[in-house]
Amino acid sequence: MIQVSNDIVLNPLSVDDIFKIFNTLNDEREYMREWLPFVDTTNEAEDTANYVNFVLQTEDKQFTIYYQNKFVGLIGFKGTDTTNNKTEIGYWLSQYAQRKGIMTQSVKKLIELAFSEMGMNRIQIKVAVDNTKSRRIPERLGFMEEGVERDGELLVDNIYTDIVVYSLLKSEFERL
């Protein structure tokens, strides 16, 4: 368990979280699907179970985010590459938990974890160009915009979006 602030706690993902995750995605389907195309293929708890079981087998640590003891979202690492000491952070947050700084503080905590405990040198965050809310997170945390990955992600309704690639290096983090 990682205490981020008085109100925010990150818990390592486990199979006990499957229903909480599925119910949130299911209840907020319309809101979530805009930037999370997998929501459209998440039709029952079993789909979430498959995802959770898959992630638990990889090196990529994931955490459930709790705000005032209520499950509000997911955050974690993806594509962790221990040969080149680099990783990526991905996240999503319930629409009812927005604008409280929950994600910025949670990402900051994972950055510390990656650089100080996992021995990472580079952290990447990738966000669809039009996802302004999500782009603010790396921008607020001092990440550098490296470029645009053209057609990097297939969104719902089979539309490709360009993705902004941000990164933060360990040397920059130490200067913060």
Next chain:
Amino acid sequence: MIQVTDSIILKPLSIDDAETISKLFDMEDVIEFINSVLPTDNKQFIICFESEPVGLIGFRDTDLANMKTEIGYWLSQNAQGKGIITQSATAILKYAFDEMGINRVQIRAEIENIKSRNIPERLGFSFEGIQREGEMSPDRNFLNVAVYSLLKKEFKQKL
């Protein structure tokens, strides 16, 4: 098998190629490498020039949810300067876009590696940016990596 030109052939990598690869690359853990790529969507091909194996070309991080992939290649020093990789990459691009249904192909090359960067530049890829400290060299220095991409619609226009 893909016939690229009269003298260039791409042969799908198989476990029987372990010895060939280890001779070419001076590489340890070859069987481990072959076994790790064979069950994935990341197909690899041995490049043969005038019937001799001279290099390797293939896909990495193929992402069928987003219809994108990356091409990586390696060519023996003795086979450089003959356009072998440029022609092989063209054949691989055609395979990716036409057979695999890929929409985006990425090529990454260390920024100082001009020979390698010439390949995507010659093939009409767009330079997208620099991935800072994206790779670690054998002597444990972090290297900056140039990222290039080509989209299916751009490939079609070129033909």
